[in-house]
Amino acid sequence: MSRTVYVNGEYLPEEQAKISVFDRGFLFADAVYEVTTVVGGKLIDFPAHMARLKRSLGELEMKPAVEESELLNIHRKLVKENELTNGLIYLQLTRGAADRDFHYPDPDTPSSLVLFTQVKDPIENAMVKRGAKVITVEDLRWGRRDIKTVQLLYPSMAKMAAQKAGVDDAWFEEDGFINEGTSNNAWIVTADNTIVTRNLSTSILHGITRASVLKCAELLQLKIEERPFTLEEAKAAREAFITSATIFVCPVVDINGTPIGEGKPGSVTAKLREIYIEESLKAAV
Numbered sequence: 521m522s523r524t525v526y527v528n529g530e531y532l533p534e535e536q537a538k539i540s541v542f543d544r545g546f547l548f549a550d551a552v553y554e555v556t557t558v559v560g561g562k563l564i565d566f567p568a569h570m571a572r573l574k575r576s577l578g579e580l581e582m583k584p585a586v587e588e589s590e591l592l593n594i595h596r597k598l599v600k601e602n603e604l605t606n607g608l609i610y611l612q613l614t615r616g617a618a619d620r621d622f623h624y625p626d627p628d629t630p631s632s633l634v635l636f637t638q639v640k641d642p643i644e645n646a647m648v649k650r651g652a653k654v655i656t657v658e659d660l661r662w663g664r665r666d667i668k669t670v671q672l673l674y675p676s677m678a679k680m681a682a683q684k685a686g687v688d689d690a691w692f693e694e695d696g697f698i699n700e701g702t703s704n705n706a707w708i709v710t711a712d713n714t715i716v717t718r719n720l721s722t723s724i725l726h727g728i729t730r731a732s733v734l735k736c737a738e739l740l741q742l743k744i745e746e747r748p749f750t751l752e753e754a755k756a757a758r759e760a761f762i763t764s765a766t767i768f769v770c771p772v773v774d775i776n777g778t779p780i781g782e783g784k785p786g787s788v789t790a791k792l793r794e795i796y797i798e799e800s801l802k803a804a805v
């Protein structure tokens with residue numbers, strides 16, 4: 521079935537959805553994005569995704585194309601038109617089309633806004649059941665990873681390196697510390713049951729699921745430390761896991777060939793996943 525896609529104010533069959541070859545998203549990766557998960561036709565963590573979008577736009581001096589309330593309407597219309605029960609909505613906003621020039625174009629240049637849906641079940645997932653295996657790769661991304669831009673070539677290369685190594689994903693390592701995964705935040709549970717994830721800075725994306733899972737950890741009265749952790753600490757951890765809007769909370773059972781804990785999904789991770797799903801479904805819009 522052909523999907524209905526939103527492009528600059530229009531809802532079109534996907535075959536007719538087009539963007540200019542002069543679009544700066546295409547020429548310069550001058551664009552930001554968000555991915556919001558849909559469960560049972562409802563949007564998970566929606567206000568937080570929109571708040572991060574606003575922040576990304578602010579950091580890049582880019583204008584929002586439409587009001588936030590209109591963005592909610594567009595998300596809901598796409599869910600309805602595409603009869604989406606479980607999946608995701610991808611939103612991309614670019615600085616618009618202009619003659620190719622490294623300078624930003626005139627601020628009045630209309631931005632381009634595209635949204636489309638994809639079917640994916642975030643709850644029933646084989647990798648969550650067995651636990652993910654990861655390798656580490658050097659973090660060679662640009663220095664503003666806190667801005668959610670579409671410059672995803674290096675994460676894509678890291679994902680391919682993981683695939684070639686016969687594992688599921690890669691963690692980015694820098695100066696001996698783990699930053700995050702290719703498309704997720706990285707966490708460990710230490711021997712004394714402390715939950716550790718890297719503190720917010722320009723080194724990592726400020727994950728929406730990360731923020732929600734921290735609240736869940738508080739609800740469970742777990743000890744939390746937001747700080748960098750090393751690869752050695754991760755290998756010696758009792759449990760490890762990743763978080764993202766599309767996988768929620770997923771155990772990591774192997775890092776660079778070293779089994780983590782008992783080498784199978786851990787109970788703290790399972791509990792956090794359970795509470796996250798419960799709480800986020802309650803708050804879904």
Ligand code: PMP
Binds near residue numbers: 555700763766
């Ligand atoms: N880090 C990176 C580099 C990511 O690409 C993502 C997912 N876009 C995340 C973390 C997780 O963020 P979120 O929980 O908002 O999906």
